[in-house]
Structures are given as C-alpha cells and as structure tokens.
Amino acid sequence: MGRGYRAAMRFHTTVVLAVVPMVFAAGCSGNDATEPAAQQQPAAAPASAVAPATTAAKPATATAIIEKLGKAQLGLTGVVTQTEDTDPNNLLGRPNGYTSRASADLPGGDAAGERGSIDRGLVVEVFDTADLAQRRSDYIQGLQKDNPLLGSEWHYRTADGTGLVRVSGKVKPSLAKKIQAAVSS
Structure with missing residues (x-):
C-alpha cells in the first residue's frame, strides 16, 4: 500500500x-428524545422575562424535619440527631450517603430496639439530591421485598425530594397516614 x-x-x-x-x-x-418531556430543559426565556438570580435553598436538616413532625402531635419521643460516631449505617457524610440523620420513637415502635434504629419508629435521612434519596428508598424497599424477614417500612419524601422519612412497619397504619400528611404539608 x-x-x-x-x-x-x-x-x-x-x-x-x-x-x-x-x-x-x-x-x-440525558438530553435525547427518549427522555420524558417533563425532564427536558425548557427553552430559554427572553431576557425581559428572566427572574433575578436566587440562591438555591439548602435542604432542611433531619432534625428540623423531625421538629416539624413533632408539631403535628404524632407521639414522637426520644428524638436523637445522629453524628458520624452514632450513625448505625455509617452513611452520614460519606459519598452517596445522607448529609443529616435523626431518629425518634413512635407509638408501636420497639422501645427496646437499638437507639437510632428504624425499629424504634421513625428515621429521617436528608441527602444532597432527590435522586440520592430515591435511590436509598428503592434500595431499602428492594431488600425488604426480597426478604420479608427484614420487616417493612413506609417511606415519605419531603416536598423538595431530598428528605426521606422512614416509618417502621410496626407502627399502626393510621399513625403512618398522619405522618404522611404531616410530611406533605
């Protein structure tokens, strides 16, 4: 050649x-034609219609979310904010983990359960992104679906999607519905 x-x-x-x-x-x-229209970026607005720049609000902390739930008179007691030394999952502050975590006892939960565990009633985990919170929820729900011996939980997400409120399946469904309503409001 x-x-x-x-x-x-x-x-x-x-x-x-x-x-x-x-x-x-x-x-x-991720901007291909197979992506749902709701997730695609909208066309840029004319300069006259652009709102002034604002800083993105930081997600509420897990403790702030539990305090809000406490005002709904759900019977929360024994509120504890976990630190990296007391986090039972060792996910606090780690890559793809939560940025804050708090737990509380609820009527129907196991008061003899390990402090900070879901067994006692309620756990709140806050993530940097809604996607990370959803992945955590999917992971837990998947484990429990595949192995019912692990128990069950209700999962509720905060309005911004970054907070995951986990309620033990040992709690009565009527109380879980009240927690869902409090998280939604």
Missing part, C-alpha cells in the same frame, strides 16, 4: 478518535 493510503488511514483514524468521545458524551448527557 502506498503512502497516500497510509496518510488517508491516519487521517480517518484521527477523525474517529476525535469524534467518538464527543458522540459518546452527547449520548450520555
């Missing part, structure tokens, strides 16, 4: 090596 053919092949190889990463990155961006 001649020099012209080798030069053309080098050129084509260089182009392919330059284009493939761009195509791959575009394919992984």
